[in-house]
Amino acid sequence: GVEHLTPMEWLPPGVTLTNNKGVHADKGGEFGIMSILMLHNHLPRIITHQNHARYDSLYSTPIKGKTLVLIGTGSIGRAVAKHAQALGIHVIGVSRHGKPLPELDEAVAVSELDRVLPRGDFVFVVTPLTQETTNLLSANRLALMKPGAGLVNIGRAAVVDYDALVEGLNSGAIGGAVLDVFDPEPLPPESKLWSQPNLVITPHVSADDGNAYVPLTLDVFFNNMRRLINGEALENQVNTTLGY
Structure with a gap:
């Protein structure tokens, strides 16, 4: 979740915020x-x-x-x-x-x-x-x-x-x-x-994979790095108006 970052007026113009949606x-x-x-x-x-x-x-x-x-x-x-x-x-x-x-x-x-x-x-x-x-x-x-x-x-x-x-x-x-x-x-x-x-x-353990969380998140990050370099639209973009 990104609720701890809201409200998102602090984001500089032109900056895109992404998350690791899907890894959980x-x-x-x-x-x-x-x-x-x-x-x-x-x-x-x-x-x-x-x-x-x-x-x-x-x-x-x-x-x-x-x-x-x-x-x-x-x-x-x-x-x-x-x-x-x-x-x-x-x-x-x-x-x-x-x-x-x-x-x-x-x-x-x-x-x-x-x-x-x-x-x-x-x-x-x-x-x-x-x-x-x-x-x-x-x-x-x-x-x-x-x-x-x-x-x-x-x-x-x-x-x-x-x-x-x-x-x-x-x-x-x-x-x-x-x-x-x-x-x-x-x-x-x-x-x-x-x-x-x-x-x-249960102590907030429902969706975190202890073995794969970091590798899966890095996959999302580096895939978006590749897309950025190639001028493609980034995946998992956060809608700063909706808050997710």
Whole structure:
């Protein structure tokens, strides 16, 4: 993400900002489908029970036919969607533009988010943080989720109202959650998130490939160097107006 560079008026005229979009897709896609399967099979709740020495069998059906509301259809989002479709999950992709993609069964603009949220058995957040996405999943929108649905956030913490999420987890309105992003990071020991039921916390590890991250990023960089020398348009250009 480049939200830490905004607002971008500091960029000199004629300077193009690029990022390493795409290098996280494989790892992020695998982590994403793992999280969805964990939610479907009640793993957050089972872990909560384990912490209280409670042996309670929780069963699930095959995941085929369930619905995923995917907020963010960039490279990681599309990788998650591809894995989900392979398991027979119906994928509704939500983006600023609502552009159809092969990995999506439905594509809607963010203006239609309120309409599709109640359909999701799982809500997956992997959108960049911008002025438009800050608090996108507000308390009111979290209340629109299907009762007992699960939530995953590997995008940015500020996209989701975590206080409202905690209330939903405690009331049972939200069946479980997997969170990989926080504000601040590291998540302080005194944060109430640590003690919430049916919540799995991962320390911002969802999309970084420990072995390949640097080589993949360098591939992007040197490819753009070649394009610059040859007078070609650079790839992965950041839209400084949109903030991603």
